[in-house]
Each structure stands twice: as structure tokens, then as C-alpha cells.
Amino acid sequence: MNVLEIRGLGVDYLSGSGAVHAVSGVSLDLRRGEILGLAGESGSGKSTLANAVARLLRPPASITSGSVVYRRQDGSAVDVLALGGNELRAFRWKELAVVFQSAMNSLNPVITVGAQIDDVLRVHAPRMSRNERTERSVELLQRVGISADRRRSYPHELSGGMRQRAAIAIALALNPEIIIMDEPTTALDVVVQRDILAEIRALREEYGFAVVFITHDLSLLMEISDRIAIMYAGRVVETGTAKALHRAPRHPYTLGLLRSFPRLRGPREELPGIPGVPPDLRSPPPGCAFHPRCAMAVAECSESLPVLRTEADGEVACLLNDGRGVS
Amino acid sequence: MRFLARRLGFYLLTAWAAITLNFLIPRLMPGDPVELLVARMKGNVDPAAIDAMRRAFGISDASPWRQYLDYLGNLAHGELGRSITFFPTEVSTVIADSLPWTVGLVGVATLISYLIGTSLGVIMAWKRGTWLDGVLPAATFMHAVPYFWVALALVFVFGVTLRWFPVSRAYGLDVMPGLTGEFARSVLYHATLPAITIVLASMADRILGMRNVMVTTLGEDYVVMAEAKGLTSRRVMWAYAARNAILPNITSFALSLGFVVGGSVLTEIVFSYPGIGSMLLKGVENEDFPLMQGIFLVISLAVLVANFLADLAYVVLDPRTRQETE
Ligand SMILES: Nc1ncnc2c1ncn2[C@@H]1O[C@H](COP(=O)(O)OP(=O)(O)O)[C@@H](O)[C@H]1O
Numbered sequence: 152m153n154v155l156e157i158r159g160l161g162v163d164y165l166s167g168s169g170a171v172h173a174v175s176g177v178s179l180d181l182r183r184g185e186i187l188g189l190a191g192e193s194g195s196g197k198s199t200l201a202n203a204v205a206r207l208l209r210p211p212a213s214i215t216s217g218s219v220v221y222r223r224q225d226g227s228a229v230d231v232l233a234l235g236g237n238e239l240r241a242f243r244w245k246e247l248a249v250v251f252q253s254a255m256n257s258l259n260p261v262i263t264v265g266a267q268i269d270d271v272l273r274v275h276a277p278r279m280s281r282n283e284r285t286e287r288s289v290e291l292l293q294r295v296g297i298s299a300d301r302r303r304s305y306p307h308e309l310s311g312g313m314r315q316r317a318a319i320a321i322a323l324a325l326n327p328e329i330i331i332m333d334e335p336t337t338a339l340d341v342v343v344q345r346d347i348l349a350e351i352r353a354l355r356e357e358y359g360f361a362v363v364f365i366t367h368d369l370s371l372l373m374e375i376s377d378r379i380a381i382m383y384a385g386r387v388v389e390t391g392t393a394k395a396l397h398r399a400p401r402h403p404y405t406l407g408l409l410r411s412f413p414r415l416r417g418p419r420e421e422l423p424g425i426p427g428v429p430p431d432l433r434s435p436p437p438g439c440a441f442h443p444r445c446a447m448a449v450a451e452c453s454e455s456l457p458v459l460r461t462e463a464d465g466e467v468a469c470l471l472n473d474g475r476g477v478s
Numbered sequence: 479m480r481f482l483a484r485r486l487g488f489y490l491l492t493a494w495a496a497i498t499l500n501f502l503i504p505r506l507m508p509g510d511p512v513e514l515l516v517a518r519m520k521g522n523v524d525p526a527a528i529d530a531m532r533r534a535f536g537i538s539d540a541s542p543w544r545q546y547l548d549y550l551g552n553l554a555h556g557e558l559g560r561s562i563t564f565f566p567t568e569v570s571t572v573i574a575d576s577l578p579w580t581v582g583l584v585g586v587a588t589l590i591s592y593l594i595g596t597s598l599g600v601i602m603a604w605k606r607g608t609w610l611d612g613v614l615p616a617a618t619f620m621h622a623v624p625y626f627w628v629a630l631a632l633v634f635v636f637g638v639t640l641r642w643f644p645v646s647r648a649y650g651l652d653v654m655p656g657l658t659g660e661f662a663r664s665v666l667y668h669a670t671l672p673a674i675t676i677v678l679a680s681m682a683d684r685i686l687g688m689r690n691v692m693v694t695t696l697g698e699d700y701v702v703m704a705e706a707k708g709l710t711s712r713r714v715m716w717a718y719a720a721r722n723a724i725l726p727n728i729t730s731f732a733l734s735l736g737f738v739v740g741g742s743v744l745t746e747i748v749f750s751y752p753g754i755g756s757m758l759l760k761g762v763e764n765e766d767f768p769l770m771q772g773i774f775l776v777i778s779l780a781v782l783v784a785n786f787l788a789d790l791a792y793v794v795l796d797p798r799t800r801q802e803t804e
Pocket residue numbers: 164166171173191192193194195196197198199200211432
């Protein structure tokens with residue numbers, strides 16, 4: 152059962168030197184209650200895709216094609232891209248919440264953590280009394296491992312890990328169906344990262360929300376995700392269960408990523424498993440955008456664009472592939 | 479609180495430096511300033527005035543150290559010597575009579591300009607990319623226009639041509655100063671044109687300053703997150719964006735408050751407003767050194783006080799400054 156269906160989504164950033172095709176023809180399903188990992192090098196369009204779904208794109212970004220449908224529990228469908236005004240405000244955070252990469256920057260520095268939970272409740276649950284809201288804030292903070300008295304702390308008084316936990320508490324406030332996490336642990340050290348990942352899994356078991364977990368660290372995704380989608384140059388090139396992807400990657404790019412173990416920080420570095428750098432998205436290479444870097448490319452790769460084909464337990468977009476796996 | 483204590487210490491030190499410079503400068507001038515003045519007045523000076531000037535400069539045969547202590551003692555009692563222009567009135571009395579007019583007019587006008595300018599800046603940043611951006615060139619133009627021009631234009635149009643407002647003095651000749659409604663009305667009526675001058679001439683700065691910071695702030699993650707949280711636009715705009723964007727603007731506000739006393743000279747002169755600025759002009763015209771020195775001292779102290787107020791505002795508005803350990 153899908154909670155979110157993205158179909159043929161395209162997003163451009165309009166600029167003087169031509170449009171950047173940050174997301175092209177992306178079709179992706181998010182199933183109810185699953186953790187979907189979204190991986191790909193920095194600049195592959197992961198954040199743009201997430202922001203498009205959360206309706207957070209601002210000029211110069213513009214959605215050029217496609218649809219995003221949100222399915223309520225009762226089966227009714229909501230056209231997310233057509234939401235406006237109060238409907239959009241209600242959709243955001245009641246149905247879909249976001250945890251951003253840097254909790255230092257995503258928390259308002261001049262308001263206490265408690266107040267930043269409180270204002271969500273005040274706006275979306277106007278019938279709650281002040282005391283009920285306070286109780287709920289305390290409950291949420293404790294749920295993510297922050298003590299009640301920290302409610303009165305300002306973001307700068309918390310450690311990086313605590314801030315990210317607070318951001319997760321804010322995301323949980325209204326029991327959303329979907330939480331998008333855009334590199335929520337990238338800025339944290341490894342130990343804290345593991346703690347938070349475990350926390351997210353536990354919370355998911357408890358509340359049953361679906362997660363879109365974005366990172367450029369594929370090994371991290373393998374641990375936490377049920378399913379994984381790989382993006383390259385604005386397109387989804389492979390999807391599959393975490394197990395299947397780990398055991399038998401079908402796309403040469405996925406294989407490269409698996410062999411690279413990208414470091415925690417330092418995005419634009421060359422990946423050891425893949426030579427070269429991602430293409431300029433103003434004019435991506437013709438055919439398969441990956442062909443200039445692909446060790447398995449054949450002549451046809453620079454001419455025809457591979458489409459995403461459904462395979463046994465996943466999808467892949469590569470001309471070579473007949474579903475046997477490349478490794 | 480350590481932050482405030484440190485700042486306070488810094489301001490006290492600066493105030494002491496200003497006061498001491500005020501003592502040193504007349505003594506570093508070549509020759510005896512009093513004789514110089516008497517000579518310029520071709521000897522037509524009352525001996526009592528010469529004596530007053532000597533005292534004003536603290537000139538005596540005592541040791542410099544003794545003179546310095548006397549000077550500090552006098553200052554502590556608010557004694558700045560006697561004014562030459564308004565002889566035998568004390569400089570402190572001249573300042574005490576004119577300062578309230580300046581603070582009342584320029585202070586209130588600066589506050590109004592700040593409130594309106596900041597709000598407009600916030601709104602213009604929020605509505606960037608709409609027709610409101612068309613106001614920007616006008617604001618940039620106003621930003622470049624000096625007070626003096628605005629004052630002259632207003633005097634010409636609304637004072638001389640239309641005769642809607644009086645163009646000089648702080649209140650009508652026909653009313654008695656006192657706590658009466660009539661007097662208050664006359665004061666407001668007379669303050670209108672100069673106040674509009676100050677608001678118009680300084681507001682463009684506020685609008686542009688606030689808009690710039692606000693546009694940057696709107697790109698911050700916490701503003702995007704506030705929007706994602708489904709908060710009302712009002713709350714996102716004010717509690718998240720403007721509340722943060724105001725912080726870098728506090729310093730410029732403090733600067734303009736500090737210049738309330740000193741920066742109003744031209745406006746006061748154009749409108750013959752009996753404030754500190756007009757007194758300074760009189761002091762300069764008459765080479766009234768005790769008066770000028772007194773006014774400069776007040777101006778320096780006003781700048782320091784305004785800066786301290788800005789620090790207080792920072793502590794209230796930005797929790798990060800309240801952090802004890804750094
Ligand atoms: N505001 C913007 N203006 C122009 N181009 C942008 C903007 N934001 C992102 N891009 C471009 O869009 C592409 C995708 O970016 P992004 O979605 O942030 O990728 P990721 O999250 O995978 O690192 C990149 O090539 C980036 O340069």
C-alpha cells in the first residue's frame with residue numbers, strides 16, 4: 152500500500168546560463184510505514200526531489216512535469232502539487248514532516264526548543280490547552296531522549312546530536328504519516344549517528360510513519376532502510392530492497408557506490424569506485440547520463456536513454472541489464 | 479551577565495577617555511585660549527567673563543594634576559563653566575534647556591522612522607519579486623538625499639508656499655510654556671515639519687538595511703522549516719525571519735540613536751529649533767569654547783549611552799549573548 156506516489160516528476164532551476172534539470176522524470180513509490188533510502192552523490196537531486204514533495208521549492212526552482220499523490224489511510228487521494236493555502240499548511244506537518252540536514256540551522260536560534268514544538272501544536276491543534284501542549288512537548292522530548300527541563304533551552308545550548316533529536320521530536324509532534332529526513336545525521340559524528348539511526352527505527356516501529364531517508368552514504372542506508380532508491384543526475388537509476396541491492400546491484404552506478412564507501416564529509420570528492428565527477432545538469436550527456444563514467448558502457452549508451460524497468464524485486468535503468476545483476 | 483559587565487567597563491573607560499581629552503585639548507592648543515579670545519573681541523570683554531573663561535578652561539597656576547582633579551570635581555557637580563554667548567548663564571543650564579527639545583524631536587522621530595522603516599523592510603523582503611520591488615529605486619534615491627535637502631524642500635512646499643506648518647521655533651510666540659493642552663498642541667504643530675524631515679531622510683536607510691538582512695534570513699533553514707511546519711505566514715515572517723533579521727540591525731539603530739544629539743544640527747538650524755544643534759551653531763559663531771566643549775562632551779556621552787542600550791537590547795533579544803561560558 153503506497154502512501155506517496157511520485158510520477159514523472161521534473162524540476163528545473165532556471166538560471167541565466169540555462170535551466171538546471173535537477174530532477175527529471177522521477178517515478179517513485181513510498182509504501183506505508185517503510186523506510187525508503189534515497190542515495191546518490193551530492194548534486195544528484197535528492198534534496199530537490201524531497202523539497203518538491205514537501206512543496207518547499209522556491210524560485211528559481213520550478214516543477215516542469217509530473218505529479219505527486221498522497222494517499223490517506225482511508226484510500227482517498229490528495230494531489231500534493233495542487234494544494235494551496237490552508238490545505239497545504241495542514242498537509243505540511245500533519246501528514247508530512249521534514250528533518251533537515253543541519254539541526255543547528257533548522258532550529259530558530261532565538262526561540263526555546265519547547266516553544267518550537269509548541270507553535271506547531273498551537274497552529275495545528277488549536278483545541279489543546281496550554282497545559283496539554285506543554286505536556287505533549289515534554290512527552291515528545293523525552294521520547295527522543297531529551298530531559299524535560301531541556302524544553303527551556305535554546306538551540307545553542309544543546310549538542311549537535313541533541314539538536315537533531317529535538318528536530319525529530321518536532322517532526323513527531325503531529326504524528327505524521329511521512330517524515331522526510333534529508334541527511335539528518337551527516338553533520339554528526341559516527342557514534343551519535345548510530346544512536347540516532349537506532350532511535351529513528353524504534354520510533355518508526357512505535358508510530359508507524361513512513362520515512363524517506365536521504366544520504367550520500369550508501370553503507371549507512373543499507374543498515375536502516377527497507378528499500379533503497381539510487382539517484383544519478385536527477386534520475387532514479389535503480390530501486391530495490393536493501394538486501395537485494397547489497398547482494399546483487401543491477402546498475403553499474405550502484406555497484407560503484409557500493410565499492411566506494413564515501414566518507415562522511417567532503418561531498419564533491421571523486422569516488423574511488425567511480426572515475427570522474429557528476430555531469431553538469433544544465434546539459435547532461437545524451438543517452439545514459441552515466442555513460443562517460445561507466446566502465447561497462449557500450450556504444451548505444453550515448454544514444455538511447457535507458458528507461459526504468461521493473462525487475463524481480465526492484466527496478467533498474469541500464470541498457471545492459473537483463474535483471475541478472477552486474478557484479 | 480559577564481558580557482554586559484565587560485561592555486560596561488569598556489564604556490566607562492571610553493567615557494573617561496572622552497572627558498580627559500576634553501580637558502587636554504584646550505591645554506594643548508598653542509597659546510592661552512582665553513587671551514586669544516579676548517584679543518579677538520578687541521578687548522571689549524567684561525573682566526568677569528575673562529575670569530569665567532579661565533575657569534571654564536580650568537586655567538590657573540596650579541599644577542596640571544591639581545587642575546585635572548578640579549576639572550573632574552566640577553564635572554561631577556555638572557559644572558562646565560559659563561557660556562560666552564549667553565553670559566553669565568552656565569553652560570550646563572544652556573545644555574539642560576536645549577537638550578530636551580532635541581531628544582524630544584529627534585529621538586521620537588528616529589524611533590518612528592525605525593519602527594516604520596523596519597516594518598516596511600520586513601514586508602518588502604517578504605514580498606520580494608512582486609510589484610513592491612518597484613519601490614526600491616525610490617528608497618535608494620531617498621537614501622542618497624541629505625537631510626538638508628529634505629528639510630529645505632519641506633519648508634519651501636509646506637511652510638512657505640502652502641503655509642500649512644510653521645517653519646521655525648519649537649512653539650508659538652502666543653502660548654505660555656507650561657503643562658497646558660494649548661502649549662502641547664503648539665509644540666506638536668511646530669515639531670511636525672522637522673520630524674517629517676528626519677523620518678523621511680532616515681527611513682530609506684532603515685528600509686534598505688532591514689530588507690537586505692531579511693532577504694538573507696529568509697533563505698535560512700529555520701525559516702524553511704517554519705514554513706514546512708505549516709505555521710501561518712504571519713508567524714513565519716515575524717517570529718522566525720524578522721525576529722532574527724533584526725539582530726544585525728541593532729547596532730545601526732544604536733548608532734543612529736547616538737547621533738540623535740549630534741546628527742540633528744542641520745535640521746535644527748533649518749527650522750531654528752532651540753535644541754542642542756542650534757546651540758552648537760551659536761557656540762561656533764561666537765567662538766564660545768566652553769559651550770562647544772560642553773556640547774561635544776554631551777554628544778560623546780550620548781553615543782556611549784546609546785551603544786550600551788544596544789548591548790542591553792542584544793542581551794534581551796539574542797539568547798546566545800546570555801551564554802556564560804564561551
Ligand atoms: N537554488 C538553486 N539554484 C540553482 N541550482 C540549484 C539550486 N539548488 C540546487 N541546484 C542544483 O540542483 C542540482 C541538485 O541539487 P540537490 O537537490 O541539492 O542535490 P543533492 O541533495 O542530491 O545533493 C545540483 O546540480 C545543484 O547544483
